[in-house]
Amino acid sequence: MTKKLQSITEKISPALALVAIAAVWAAISGFELVPSYMLPSPVSVARAFVEDFPLLMEHAATTLTEAGIGLAIGIILAFITASLMDRFKLLYNAVYPLMIITQTIPTVAIAPILIMWMGFDMAPKIALIVLTTFFPITVGLLDGYASVDADAVSLLRSMGAGRLRIFFTVKIPSALSHFFAGLKISASYAIVGGVIAEWLGGFEGLGVYMTRVRKAYQFDKMFAVILLIIIISLLLMLAVSLIRKAVMPWERKGVLKK
Numbered sequence: 001m002t003k004k005l006q007s008i009t010e011k012i013s014p015a016l017a018l019v020a021i022a023a024v025w026a027a028i029s030g031f032e033l034v035p036s037y038m039l040p041s042p043v044s045v046a047r048a049f050v051e052d053f054p055l056l057m058e059h060a061a062t063t064l065t066e067a068g069i070g071l072a073i074g075i076i077l078a079f080i081t082a083s084l085m086d087r088f089k090l091l092y093n094a095v096y097p098l099m100i101i102t103q104t105i106p107t108v109a110i111a112p113i114l115i116m117w118m119g120f121d122m123a124p125k126i127a128l129i130v131l132t133t134f135f136p137i138t139v140g141l142l143d144g145y146a147s148v149d150a151d152a153v154s155l156l157r158s159m160g161a162g163r164l165r166i167f168f169t170v171k172i173p174s175a176l177s178h179f180f181a182g183l184k185i186s187a188s189y190a191i192v193g194g195v196i197a198e199w200l201g202g203f204e205g206l207g208v209y210m211t212r213v214r215k216a217y218q219f220d221k222m223f224a225v226i227l228l229i230i231i232i233s234l235l236l237m238l239a240v241s242l243i244r245k246a247v248m249p250w251e252r253k254g255v256l257k258k
Contacts, residue, residue, distance in 0.1 A: 059205050070130045074132075110128060115197070128197045136189070144174055156170060177248065187240050192233070206225055
């Protein structure tokens with residue numbers, strides 16, 4: 001009974017927090033503590049969301065396409081890079097500091113350069129998404145490879161297994177939990193990276209829509225698109241969690257046994 005109550009409390013707490021935030025927001029806008037043109041009420045934002053929903057979906061389709069392609073490329077590059085860095089220590093020592101340095105460069109500083117080099121189509125947006133999603137997945141995989149059970153590796157070697165067999169039998173399963181942790185972060189980064197790139201140039205996408213309504217001082221629509229970005233990011237993170245459960249059923253079994 002205690003566990004059931006705890007589970008219900010854990011599910012209700014986030015909902016109560018959102019309700020509290022919405023109530024405070026409504027109170028601030030209702031009493032005009034902040035001018036309505038700067039902070040529209042939740043009702044105004046909801047109305048703008050519903051009225052512009054078809055247009056928002058058109059722009060969201062572009063942003064999701066960019067995010068999907070960029071994330072897929074980022075995953076492939078991260079897997080190749082992390083695997084090579086794990087295999088060759090010299091490469092790890094040379095590349096890892098450079099990866100850290102790339103994360104100190106603001107995304108808004110890279111985006112204009114990519115747009116100047118690649119134009120206003122999808123290419124610079126996808127490139128920026130690859131750059132933002134590559135690092136968390138690579139680091140996650142490297143940590144996963146490092147966490148492999150040394151005894152399991154020694155056992156496989158004593159049985160005559162080669163590097164490739166050990167890699168697929170032990171290292172990849174050990175790295176999966178770390179990989180999905182990095183992927184969950186990268187999934188949200190993919191949307192944000194695409195939107196930031198669209199701010200600086202483009203013809204379609206949520207970032208382009210956001211720029212247009214901001215210039216028109218339509219802040220209710222501005223908040224509506226922010227709400228949509230939050231929803232998409234949360235849904236992507238949920239999708240990663242569901243894929244993780246499907247790919248790693250032993251984690252769920254371990255929890256059930258406990």
